[in-house]
Amino acid sequence: MKKRGIGISVGTHPAGLKGGGDPSQAQIRLKPDGTFDLLNGAVDIGQGCKTILRQLAADELDVPLENITHQNIDTDTGPMCTGTFASRVTFMDGNAVLAAAADLKRKIREWAAEYFECSPADVEVANNKVFVKGVPEKSLTMGEVGAMVNWGGKFLVGTGAYTPGPGQQFDPETGKMTAIASLAFGCCVAEVEVDTETGVVDVLKLVQVFEVGKAMNRLLCKGQNNGGAMMGIGFGLTENVCPYYPSMDFAVHDLTDYVITTAADMPPVMVEDIVEVPHPNGPRGAKGYSEMTASLAGPAILNAIHNAIGVWVTDYPATPERILKALEAARA
Missing domain, CATH: 3.30.365.10 (Aldehyde oxidase/xanthine dehydrogenase, molybdopterin binding domain)
Incomplete structure (x- = not known):
């Protein structure tokens, strides 16, 4: 039956680790052709982190997704990642990538402010361009910026790190642990x-x-x-x-x-x-x-x-x- x-x-x-204490790091650099290398230690085992982390970097820099290359070929020489486990990569490494992209964007603004002879606060990084707000003629494509920066003897790299908090132990009496x-x-x-x-x-x-x-x-x-x-x-x-x-x-x-x-x-x-x-x-x-x-x-x-x-x-x-x-x- x-x-x-x-x-x-x-x-x-x-x-991530329930009690915290599992940091991740990221690094992103501007290349001569105006595209970007994202360096990170997370390993894509099928969950799609090489796509997700590129999406986050592209969103923060406001550039096309195809302009971001994710490099994680050597965890010994690249930025640290606690590991691809515990469903942690999107949260921890994603925050690290956003911090690295924001850091690079700040450095691009500082370089452009010197080039355009204005304040960094007046420089906008958007739509794959770098320009002075309200001054259309003061604008460069990201490709032009990449060429001028690198062939001009500069090296712009953004770095970022994230941890949800210091590691903690279980309470020996109750077994309680705060999810960080x-x-x-x-x-x-x-x-x-x-x-x-x-x-x-x-x-x-x-x-x-x-x-x-x-x-x-x-x-x-x-x-x-x-x-x-x-x-x-x-x-x-x-x-x-x-x-x-x-x-x-x-x-x-x-x-x-x-x-x-x-x-x-x-x-x-x-x-x-x-x-x-x-x-x-x-x-x-x-x-x-x-x-x-x-x-x-x-x-x-x-x-x-x-x-x-x-x-x-x-x-x-x-x-x-x-x-x-x-x-x-x-x-x-």
Whole structure:
């Protein structure tokens, strides 16, 4: 017999180390052709930070996105990044990039003020140009500025750093720790069909919504939401290194026996969305939330299984064997 059920899960996830103390740095330089090199230690592992950080730099400098190149080829010689983990890069490195771009813009204004014989406060950097406010004839393209600066013996580099606050420890009595940077929130609803004769679970529909602060790139958010859903389904139903833990019998030794979800295993109906509540300390209001996209599908699926067949499977993954054992125990 096949039975259907619906389950829900909610969650929250911090950006960066929960107690703070995880800084990032950035550096951006003006090149002779008027384009920019952004140096930063963050590693793009598929979450899209090379796009996001370029977007932030381009926005602050008011230049085209294609005029920014992100360089992170050597973490030993480049600006420091605590690491690409803990959903921290958009928040920490994004703020560092904004600070570096603002620093470079200030230096461009100072150089242009000397060239135009005016106050730096009267110089505007906008629309890929540098000009004196209200004086149209005193204007240079960014390409002209890059050539004049570099071939004139100058080297304009902006630097920036950000940390949400000094590191702190858990309270030994209560376990309390203040979340320093930001918290993102999410909700997942799963509809499943459980075959009570075989124990096989099919996920029919999955809905995930995340509060992300301000989305820097909606398409990247969609990819993250759907990719995280695939990981969450695997976590909930198939992925298991030690199926009889603490016994190591039949432990997985290579990926041949480690069952991960593929596109063929995705639900027929998938819905993803975001809610935007700009964070006051986030870069342009953004938060980090990526890891949470993989955290919610599993518990929602287990709750849906309980709703369908009336028994709890409390260990991940909810394999057919575990479901049949739970049903048998309920009948005993």
